[in-house]
Every structure is written in structure tokens, then in C-alpha cells.
Amino acid sequence: xxxxxxxxxxNLTSARYKDNGVLFVVISTVIIALGQIAFxxxxxxxxxxxxxxxxxxxxxxxxxxxxxxTVLLLVGLKLGELSTLYPIIGLAYIWVCILSFxxxxxxxxxxxxxxxxxxxxxxxxLGGVKHG
Amino acid sequence: xxxxxxxxxxxxxxxxxxFGALYMKKSAxxxxxxxxxxxxxxxxKNLMIGLFLYAASxxxxxxxxxxNKLMFxxxxxxxxxxxxxxxxxxxxxxxxxxxxxxxxxxxxLGNIFITI
Numbered sequence: 060x061x062x063x064x065x066x067x068x069x070n071l072t073s074a075r076y077k078d079n080g081v082l083f084v085v086i087s088t089v090i091i092a093l094g095q096i097a098f099x100x101x102x103x104x105x106x107x108x109x110x111x112x113x114x115x116x117x118x119x120x121x122x123x124x125x126x127x128x129t130v131l132l133l134v135g136l137k138l139g140e141l142s143t144l145y146p147i148i149g150l151a152y153i154w155v156c157i158l159s160f161x162x163x164x165x166x167x168x169x170x171x172x173x174x175x176x177x178x179x180x181x182x183x184x185l186g187g188v189k190h191g
Numbered sequence: 192x193x194x195x196x197x198x199x200x201x202x203x204x205x206x207x208x209x210f211g212a213l214y215m216k217k218s219a220x221x222x223x224x225x226x227x228x229x230x231x232x233x234x235x236k237n238l239m240i241g242l243f244l245y246a247a248s249x250x251x252x253x254x255x256x257x258x259n260k261l262m263f264x265x266x267x268x269x270x271x272x273x274x275x276x277x278x279x280x281x282x283x284x285x286x287x288x289x290x291x292x293x294x295x296x297x298x299x300l301g302n303i304f305i306t307i
Contacts (some may be wrong), residue, residue: 136219174304181297
């Protein structure tokens with residue numbers, strides 16, 4: 060009985076993992092958010108000459124993070140539907156909000172918190188419900 | 192910049208972004224991370240088109256950003272989800288369930304609240 064329920068759980072997990080690629084897109088959004096923070100750090104130290112822009116350390120880091128995020132998105136899209144996966148990118152807003160709070164000391168208002176809740180609900184609905 | 196010009200341009204940027212997502216999805220089946228085949232991704236036409244459209248929509252967004260407040264533009268990027276869903280229904284024949292519609296509405300509202 061115990062092993063049966065265990066294998067059922069494993070199957071469910073692997074089926075979801077194979078079916079819709081949600082996990083890859085979720086990780087991708089974390090990296091997108093880190094990339095955006097890097098871009099913000101880049102603009103803080105940016106001198107607007109061409110050389111200064113191209114060689115800006117944080118802008119390069121940001122671009123590398125974006126590239127990694129794009130690869131993860133593509134792997135996710137291999138596994139699942141566009142209409143399920145694409146809106147999950149909205150999660151990036153949450154990570155940016157939280158990271159900005161810690162790194163730039165930006166405030167999170169009650170309304171922002173409500174926004175976070177709505178996004179989590181929406182993404183949970185996309186990721187958690189089995190779609191035909 | 193006038194909001195009357197900004198709004199349609201922003202919608203154009205979102206539509207271009209959604210087409211970018213569509214081509215990325217089309218490319219994904221042939222996308223490979225195998226070390227020896229890594230360069231074959233450069234020959235993946237859909238991938239190149241998708242990346243180009245992504246870049247184009249980003250450039251347009253940055254240009255608009257120069258003349259507008261982030262707070263006004265950022266939530267509007269979530270319009271891309273709506274166009275992406277419409278395209279995945281029309282072109283990829285994906286099923287749009289009521290859960291997907293509710294989820295997208297929640298995410299877009301969330302994006303608005305998190306930005307203001």
C-alpha cells in the first residue's frame with residue numbers, strides 16, 4: 060500500500076515535469092529577475108559612451124543571465140504549451156519586487172503584496188491544474 | 192511623449208513580443224543543448240526569428256521607456272500574455288481552458304498592483 064502510493068506520487072511528479080515544463084519556466088523567471096537587477100546596477104554606474112556601455116560589468120552579467128533564462132524558457136517550451144507557460148513569466152515581477160526590497164531598499168506596499176498574491180494564484184492555477 | 196502615440200506603439204511592441212514567443216515555441220522542438228550539436232541551433236530558423244522579434248520588441252519598449260514612466264509602461268508588457276494566448280489558440284491549436292483565462296487575468300492584475 061505504501062509503495063503503491065509512493066510510486067503514484069513519483070509518477071504524478073514526473074508526468075507534470077514531462078508534461079508542461081513549468082519548473083523550467085519558473086527557474087527562468089528567477090534568472091530574468093536577477094538579470095533585471097544586474098541591468099539596474101549597470102545603469103547606476105553607466106557612462107554613456109559606446110565603450111563604456113559595452114564594457115559595463117553589470118550589463119554583461121545581465122545579458123549572460125538573460126541568455127541563460129532564454130535557454131531555460133526554450134527547454135520549458137519543449138515540454139509544454141505556450142499558452143500555459145508564457146504567462147508564468149509574470150512571476151519575474153515578484154522576484155524583482157522582493158530583490159529590489161533587499162538590494163535597493165525599495166518599499167513594498169500593501170497593494171504590491173496583494174499583487175504578489177494574485178500572481179502566485181494565477182501561476183499556481185497554470186502550473187497546478189492539469190490542462191487538456 | 193504623448194500617451195496617444197505611446198499606447199498603440201506599446202501594443203505593437205507586445206504583439207511583436209508575442210510573435211517572438213510563438214516562434215520560440217515553434218523552435219523549441221528542434222532546440223538542442225547537446226554539446227556537439229550546439230551550433231546547429233544557429234540554423235534553427237524559427238529560433239533566429241523568435242530571438243530577433245524578442246530583441247525588436249525590447250528595443251521598442253526601451254525607446255518608449257525613454258519618454259514614459261516605467262510605472263505606466265511596465266504593467267502593459269503583460270498584454271503580451273493575451274496576444275501569446277490568442278496566437279497559441281489560432282496557430283498552435285492549443286486549448287484555452289477557463290483556468291488559463293482566469294490565471295492570466297490574475298497575473299495581469301497582479302502585475303498592475305505590484306507596479307503601482
